[in-house]
Structures are given as structure tokens and as C-alpha cells.
Amino acid sequence: MFYKDGFFWGMHLIWWAIWIVALGWIFFAPTSSSYEEIEGDDPLMLLKIRFAKGEISKEEYEQSKKLLQSDK
Structure with a gap:
């Protein structure tokens, strides 16, 4: 689970996914x-x-x- 200097890359990827979903929802949600x-x-x-x-x-x-x- 831990890679390079103790960073947990799985959590890093989860945060990227959350940001992408949030931005997609803001810009592409039907109004x-x-x-x-x-x-x-x-x-x-x-x-x-x-x-x-x-x-x-x-x-x-x-x-x-x-x-x-x-x-x-």
C-alpha cells in the first residue's frame, strides 16, 4: 500500500477522482x-x-x- 517515501498513492487517486467528478458535476450538470x-x-x-x-x-x-x- 505504501510506495515511495510513504505516500499512499491509492488515496491520492481517490482525491483526483473526487475532484474530477465534482468539476464535471459543476460544469456539465443540466440546469x-x-x-x-x-x-x-x-x-x-x-x-x-x-x-x-x-x-x-x-x-x-x-x-x-x-x-x-x-x-x-
């Missing part, structure tokens, strides 16, 4: 972005978000809402 999912999936939700941000007026919101609901 979820709920805003992108909402924005891409539901036009009515996007309309609500734009209205909440103040990008469109109440009248524009109501018109667009009626138009979107009539298409279904």
Missing part, C-alpha cells in the same frame, strides 16, 4: 431555466409576463388575450 420553458411553451404566459413588466398596456393585453384564446 433548468423555468423562464425559458414558460416563454417557449405558452404564448398566453408570455403575454402575462409582458403585461406584468409594463411592456404592453391593458388594452393591448386584453386584445391579444382574446385573439390567443379564439385560436384554440
